Amino acid sequence: MTYLITGGCGFIGTNFAEQLLKRGEKVILTDNLSRRGTPSNLTYLQEKYPLVEFVHADLRNDLETLQQLVEKVDVVYHLAGQVAVTTSVVKPREDFEINILGTFNILEAIRESEKRPMIIYSSTNKVYGGMEDIIVEETENRYQYKDLPLGIPENRLLDFHSPYGCSKGAADQYIRDYSRIYNIKSVVMRQSCIYGERQFGIEDQGWVAWFTIASVLGKSITIYGNGKQVRDVLHVEDLFNAWDIATKNIDTVSGTIYNVGGGPEHTMSLLELIDYIENLIGHKLTYTFSDWRPGDQPVYVSDITKAETELNWKPKITPRQGVEQLYYWVTENKHLFDFLK
Numbered sequence: 001m002t003y004l005i006t007g008g009c010g011f012i013g014t015n016f017a018e019q020l021l022k023r024g025e026k027v028i029l030t031d032n033l034s035r036r037g038t039p040s041n042l043t044y045l046q047e048k049y050p051l052v053e054f055v056h057a058d059l060r061n062d063l064e065t066l067q068q069l070v071e072k073v074d075v076v077y078h079l080a081g082q083v084a085v086t087t088s089v090v091k092p093r094e095d096f097e098i099n100i101l102g103t104f105n106i107l108e109a110i111r112e113s114e115k116r117p118m119i120i121y122s123s124t125n126k127v128y129g130g131m132e133d134i135i136v137e138e139t140e141n142r143y144q145y146k147d148l149p150l151g152i153p154e155n156r157l158l159d160f161h162s163p164y165g166c167s168k169g170a171a172d173q174y175i176r177d178y179s180r181i182y183n184i185k186s187v188v189m190r191q192s193c194i195y196g197e198r199q200f201g202i203e204d205q206g207w208v209a210w211f212t213i214a215s216v217l218g219k220s221i222t223i224y225g226n227g228k229q230v231r232d233v234l235h236v237e238d239l240f241n242a243w244d245i246a247t248k249n250i251d252t253v254s255g256t257i258y259n260v261g262g263g264p265e266h267t268m269s270l271l272e273l274i275d276y277i278e279n280l281i282g283h284k285l286t287y288t289f290s291d292w293r294p295g296d297q298p299v300y301v302s303d304i305t306k307a308e309t310e311l312n313w314k315p316k317i318t319p320r321q322g323v324e325q326l327y328y329w330v331t332e333n334k335h336l337f338d339f340l341k
């Protein structure tokens, strides 16, 4: 099979590319290299896997290139995107153009192609909005749902919140609908917090990576809110397995939407992450508290029963193991973060 990965030099894209290249698949990466850290991800892949192909393109306007690319592949992993809620609030048009128009351009390229490759899309739990009606309890160390032990399922009402929520949510529905209307094979993955190696987390996006990087480099950490916020977290290797299973079973799962996250068994609060890192680093971290960020949910946990049942998939890497892996990667690759000096 030949795979096209849009956003192929980003965090998830690089990890997916590596998994595929390791087992000998043909991979074409496309990216506009706008995200910090992407050139070093590309160099890393090209040095380790000389057969990988890279095509510089911007999803918003390089339509001819996109058309040529989809004609060459069997599978499109669509990961390119504007990824931060905060940026989407400051630059809503840019967010709209990258996430909605960019996705539409890829879908149109597929629809008009001879090859009509399948497409898998990286959506987000942000499509469920603030979920203000759900009762949340505060315990000594963390928040938790009172009545939803399994978390939020896919049939939860859609309630796009923030320009990012709107643009990802619109793309999520476009992908699903192109399956229905144009018979394009697709799967939508509503991802929660994904973390792992080669993630250039910043304060605005990628908190697990950011806390780890900041701790190793001795940068100050700010906790917005009281730190008891809880997320289900999924290591990028576990995420890849879900995508891979869906790809291999596309004839049965096409048109489906799955929540893919750590689920109730793999959750972590901000304070718990600090605690894991302190154990690894061997001393207490210094951090400060600041006001809650607008729209920050006290808790989000995905109900992953549907993916577990239909894809026969389960996350395997515990948050403690995953944070340890990430911590050692950052420690060994401090030079990649020189831009933070």
Ligand SMILES: NC(=O)c1ccc[n+]([C@@H]2O[C@H](COP(=O)([O-])OP(=O)(O)OC[C@H]3O[C@@H](n4cnc5c(N)ncnc54)[C@H](O)[C@@H]3O)[C@@H](O)[C@H]2O)c1
Pocket (backbone or CB within 6 Å): 006, 007, 008, 009, 010, 011, 012, 013, 030, 031, 032, 033, 034, 035, 038, 057, 058, 059, 060, 078, 079, 080, 081, 082, 083, 098, 102, 122, 123, 124, 125, 168, 190, 191, 192, 193, 194, 195, 206
């Ligand atoms: N990381 C997470 O926790 C998470 C959670 C839910 C959903 N997602 C989604 O998964 C996808 C990948 O996320 P990531 O964490 O790897 O982010 P990332 O920022 O590392 O990767 C996104 C990539 O898209 C590229 N890109 C941006 N605009 C582009 C454009 N106009 N044309 C071509 N390329 C462009 C960037 O250069 C970058 O390489 C995103 O769509 C994101 O919304 C991520």
